[in-house]
Amino acid sequence: MSNSAILLIHCPDQAGLVAEVTEFVHKNRGNILDLDQHVDRELNHFFMRVEWDLDGFLIPREKINDYFETLIGKAYNMKWQLHLTERKPRMAIFVSKASHCLYDLLQRYGTGEFDCEITAIVGNHKQLEYIADRFEIPFHYLPITRDTKQAQEERTDALLRELGTDFIVLARYMQILSDNFCRQWPHRIINIHHSFLPAFKGARPYHNAFERGVKLIGATSHYVTADLDEGPIIAQAVEPVNxxxxxxxxxxxxxxxxxxxxSRAVYLQLQHLILPFGNRTIIFN
Amino acid sequence: MSNSAILLIHCPDQAGLVAEVTEFVHKNRGNILDLDQHVDRELNHFFMRVEWDLDGFLIPREKINDYFETLIGKAYNMKWQLHLTERKPRMAIFVSKASHCLYDLLQRYGTGEFDCEITAIVGNHKQLEYIADRFEIPFHYLPITRDTKQAQEERTDALLRELGTDFIVLARYMQILSDNFCRQWPHRIINIHHSFLPAFKGARPYHNAFERGVKLIGATSHYVTADLDEGPIIAQAVEPVNxxxxxxxxxxxxxxxxxxxxSRAVYLQLQHLILPFGNRTIIFN
Amino acid sequence: MSNSAILLIHCPDQAGLVAEVTEFVHKNRGNILDLDQHVDRELNHFFMRVEWDLDGFLIPREKINDYFETLIGKAYNMKWQLHLTERKPRMAIFVSKASHCLYDLLQRYGTGEFDCEITAIVGNHKQLEYIADRFEIPFHYLPITRDTKQAQEERTDALLRELGTDFIVLARYMQILSDNFCRQWPHRIINIHHSFLPAFKGARPYHNAFERGVKLIGATSHYVTADLDEGPIIAQAVEPVNxxxxxxxxxxxxxxxxxxxxSRAVYLQLQHLILPFGNRTIIFN
Amino acid sequence: MSNSAILLIHCPDQAGLVAEVTEFVHKNRGNILDLDQHVDRELNHFFMRVEWDLDGFLIPREKINDYFETLIGKAYNMKWQLHLTERKPRMAIFVSKASHCLYDLLQRYGTGEFDCEITAIVGNHKQLEYIADRFEIPFHYLPITRDTKQAQEERTDALLRELGTDFIVLARYMQILSDNFCRQWPHRIINIHHSFLPAFKGARPYHNAFERGVKLIGATSHYVTADLDEGPIIAQAVEPVNxxxxxxxxxxxxxxxxxxxxSRAVYLQLQHLILPFGNRTIIFN
Incomplete structure (x- = not known):
């Protein structure tokens, strides 16, 4: 059983940051398992991910956050996330009618590749309920019309919170989330856009790619922000076409x-390897 | 020594086109070396590339075009190009200050990978003249200002025609060609744009890619048309970045x-493997 | 509904082959939808795939084979396969304990990407029966011991023939098929080997790849022959590792x-795009 | 002008290593520019690369090695390399008759992409001397026969040492270096093998790849050891073929x-990003 702590940190760069953090871990008898850091020279900003073994660590896990804040975080004006690997991330999946991404996610979940809990599958159509059933995961049919959008989002939000959901995956979910909903889940909604962004934003990217005669088509996973298709990119890939x-x-x-x-973006999220900053992501991998 | 003929054909689709063309070659004792055809189902348009050995072919090479027109081309409303491999394509290269593409092209030329003649290297700056000298290819320094642009283009056009140039390669040439010049060389100017088009058109694509935080960067070679960065795409590739x-x-x-x-685009051009149609290209490879 | 015929042909090269075949189709009022040919210059051997629309074709479909043999095939010493697209290919899947390939195939089948019938899933272990159940496909548990191997293969062979199976996919099936079984299904068994062949043949390729410190790992799909991991390769891909x-x-x-x-190999098989020859494959794509 | 120090360290893993090294840098007023570490869990071995700014660093550069040894290296049983970026790496290139790799390296050198000195180009044939001349780099013609091999290697070794050469690049050099020569330049000779190792070791890999009918061909750069084609791999890539x-x-x-x-391997070498260990390489990138 994995039993480690992960800190994702960023702050304005200054001398001694790595030494401070590693000393904090070391003096309290934590053994560093993995450390990666990055300094953006143009922004003069510091980014770090450190993972250490909690066996024998002197600070009780519920107090790590406090101690880190008091001893280091405040002084250096850091922002950070603390993750404990003993807690499985809790993920919700939103779908419409296309099944391929849903199947792929569930298959990885079913074979243990994704070490997480799936709290819910939410569909604005009923078509994929049978897949949820096959995998024995609760399916929530929450249809949307222009009039019911706000109410449905509120209901969905309440449901996800009640289920202790950490983040949402839009698996070809064909509804635009309201700005308000997006702001409730900052850096906690992962979307897949079916083009190589920023090319072919918006609807019908394959039609547009065909019209333009491109020789590669792609896909982009990104965090959802209020600006459609403009959120921080997590992963991209392409395939040749002719x-x-x-x-x-x-x-x-x-x-x-x-x-x-x-699936790459979800894997990175589950491993706490992504640190979003502004409109970019640091992927510690 | 290669001694074959290549026909690149397109026309509205109808039954029997392949049979007609292959019969034309076969009856005149040409042996087909390579044949590839494609029908665009959405446009109902037919495309074909056929190469045959000229040894023993009954029609003299200077009359092939006439015979083909009379016997087949006219009847089916075809458009076609005829290329004889015994004639080496004649290529000009335009450069400004960046040397990497020029070096790469000359290296492939020098090692025989590109089977062509280089008629001229044209620079609007003098910086790369020494490279032309190293490879013993004539360098023409033709600087441009806003006032001299038209005159320079006319002079360049005259020079290239005098040298029997078939097509032009813009090897990171940092001048926008006039509409008029582009129209003089239809599907005969190949450009390299330093982004994965249609993402990041225009100037400073790497800066824009950096700002957007993309995880792949790319390049696009395309025929130049009067619409900047909008011509038919020939080849594209990407590399991961982080x-x-x-x-x-x-x-x-x-x-x-x-x-x-x-270099991929130039290779395809030299092998007569590209058939442009509208804003797209058929690559018979 | 698709209603076309596909011929996959090969024979010693000689002049006029393309013309003969296209004439055969054209004179009998077949419209060629797709034609691709290839001549291996080192072996002087000719390969061709041609697909034509059967609407209005003069030769009844059950006689096409005879007519083709009489009129062309025999004279040119051709070998060929004829496929009619109205008949869905019938595929069996063999599995052991690993589920990822099975899931992937079934998902593509479930979403219509694979246009075929799945006649049976055969497992030498019971672990994946539940997946077959989820997709409502008959699962046959046929365990193997050294003593029962021959009997089990005979039983399997009989079952597959009874179900009208065209070809078999080994989806990480961890048993070595006997030479005899392989010979019963020539070019009709597709295997996935978990390395970039010919590197890391045999068992435990990932361990061997790790030991060697390679920077890319791969997979290879190939037709199964009596020589383990030596059959004609259909598709290969790699991913970077560090x-x-x-x-x-x-x-x-x-x-x-x-x-x-x-899945790429299965797709090519279903589309009749593969022509195996000796230890190589021509992929008309 | 770059003015930093780089330490490449490895040793048996134990708690506190990162803290120790970062403290060493920090207490002596070095600002860490880049830090990457890796623990191999199977070997329980620790690897680290750290780069820091030398401006204001308290320890004079000629004493860094001593201080590091005394204060840290000895106690933890470390092995390490220290590099100062103010010193340009000095590279020799060995060639035979094929020019493509030589041209590519020189072009990158010529455009400043490779920040190094080229001490010599050594050829066992004279064919590529004109390229060295074009780039104004000394070419040494040192032919080899079975009888002169040892003498030639000794002469080459003496020449390279006299020129202060740090490492050697075999740019399609078609001679097998003796075990003795290899041992003189441990992890300091980079070779390019024209296959995806360990597939197609030895001579004529493209012929063998063709015979086997592979769908991807590749290349491998690796450090040269006495075991032919078996040294630690630095980089690999593939391209599709059909x-x-x-x-x-x-x-x-x-x-x-x-x-x-x-060129990727040479770039990594010049940036001191490679840490070889046993038969593998850690690439800090």
């Missing part, structure tokens, strides 16, 4: 890229 | 992608 | 490559 | 992969 491929082929090939890119 | 890469790293990594993508 | 990746990471990353490469 | 590609095409496509993979 003149033999019609729009249906682009969609077929694209589905594979979407699955790969979305 | 948060450790500053703008200078993106430029460094990008240079490699640019070289690869531009 | 020193951070332990053996479990290689397995995790490798699973994704395996899924991708196996 | 049935249309004859052996000459594989060679042509392969050249591009070779250039890319060799």
């Amino acid at each position: 003149h033999r491929h019609g729009i249906e082929d682009l969609k077929r090939i694209g589905k594979d890229v979407e699955k790969r890119v979305l | 948060h450790r890469h500053g703008i200078e790293d993106l430029k460094r990594i990008g240079k490699d992608v640019e070289k690869r993508v531009l | 020193h951070r990746h332990g053996i479990e990471d290689l397995k995790r990353i490798g699973k994704d490559v395996e899924k991708r490469v196996l | 049935h249309r590609h004859g052996i000459e095409d594989l060679k042509r496509i392969g050249k591009d992969v070779e250039k890319r993979v060799l």
